[in-house]
Amino acid sequence: MGRQQVALVIHEGVQALDVAGPLDVFAEATAALTSSEGYDCLLLASDTAPLRASNGMAMIPHLSFRQAERQFDIVLVAGGPALPDAEPDAGMSNWLRSWGAQAGRYGSICTGAFALGHAGLLNERVATTHWQNAAQLAAQFPACRVEHDRIHARDGALVTSAGVTAGIDLALALVAEDHGAALALACAKRLVVVAQRQGGQSQFSPLLLPHGDPESPIGRVRDHVIHHLAEALSVDRLAEIAGTSPRTVARLFVKELGQTPHDFVESIRIDHARNLLEATDRPIKTIAFDCGFSSPQQMLGAFQRRLGLSPLRYRENFRSFPSDTRS
Template sequence: MPTVAIAIFSGVQALDVAGPVDVFSEANRFIAPADAYEVKLISAEAAPLRASNGMMLIADATFGQARGPFDLALVAGGPALPDTAPEAPLLEWLANVATQCGRYGSICTGAFALGHAGLLDDRNVTTHWQHAAQLAAQFPKARVDFDRIYLRDGQLVTSAGVTAGIDLSLALVAEDHGPHTALAVAKRLVVFAQRQGGQSQFSPYLTAPADDTSPVAKVQAHVMERIRESFSVKQLAEVAGMSARNFARVFVQETGVTPHEFVERARVDAARKLLESSGAALKAIAYDCGFGTADRMRIVFTKRIGATPMQYRERFRSA
């Protein structure tokens, strides 16, 4: 009987726990009893703890009692993890079980706990899109993928935000018992067995500049107000009042992307809003957002967010 241990703590994201637990529990309906998953919640103490949404959870065992080995050990995420290091017992438990498990990893911001336990160095990992840059900054030896729903690097498995723990767990069930079992579980839970696209389809590309009075912010506003137009670095440099060479350098320094990259992201963001809120024809949206043609918009969308404009509209358009 394969054993699954999920580490929890005060302030844990309840869905990071419940999602994987339900996947493995439902999988037991479709596999032989001898192969059924035995899922245990592990925490520092056996006393009830409160999740971030107010729900009370009780662990099956403490870190001291549950030393492994396990077939799979996961640490759930929590809203405070990106800014607050976990307590020592959790980190010690993670470091210990990682050496004994067939697979180990994290759900959502649980990746920060893995980082503090020294388990992310030189590994390919992902986390919630909103905290991916922060994870990369805190643990620069990790190779953080900002867009993946889940990711496997050898024994290490990591997932994106919250419900992505379900995607990861379904993928692990598919590894263990085949895609037909994972599909049966997905149907029971009324979720996709494998979501198309990455996290980019859920995240905004553009964020507000740190200084909205800076020349770079002026250029960003200029682009977004005239998104239908075409732009060259020379034209944008004139808006900023700089030479083209200096402007390109300063823009990358302040935003982390090239002017061309920003313009393309701005077009995608503008198109997404129209796809979500209107029934306008794709060719009209493509023209209004500066792509020129619907084919060009489709190419950029597929590259940027892993979905075509039509697929994006079907998923996110308001009724």
């Protein structure tokens, strides 16, 4: 494989790590390869005037869209905090439709997915973005199937990543695809990151509890569950709290929250367990019972199913107390 031509699309207010992370991965890979291999990376924007990233850093594009009217091997759009609510950039959309989609692989980092959506490149495709913006992406571009929990996603030539540092994961995956897992691992070690992290991005997102009338049936159930996690919270018990039949409370949960009563209770238990794993050194067995799981094994299964990693690994990743603690 010869040298890969990479275009990274930037814009005013871009997230600096969305740019620097992938570029550093490609630079590390290039340094380890022969001169006839590797990656030539260029920053593209509406014009070549300096841009200011969301953290205040100045960036200077190598080429304007007009100067970059040619095919690249890889095209990625970097995200930015303001991008989901920004008006579509006509110049960017036109270039992405004309040249971005012609690349062997094209896609986005973080909220750069919104730029792809405005260009019509997410229709009937699978994509991901930052967990905080995934619901908005799905609502704004209903023809796209948004994967809320993926660190990065691949749908044919389309590659998209979750938020910020997930762009590093995506770039490492592309390097592995081009030059093998060993080189991707070597790059990850140089950058002091994991070559392939465990679990999805749900492990980084807080549980978004539903709001609403606290005196409504769902409101009463929500309040009771939060304060009585250790109880046996069957559908019959939730119906009793809501003052409805089991069938009615199940229907209300699906209609108002988009999930079953069982899934709702499990979500609350997992989120409380996450908080205890992060902030205390209590044994995992104790946390499991305190959060209403019947056993540590049941909590393990729930964590693996929802977050893609074990409670122990979650604690190792996110604990806020010294590491010489009990597990």
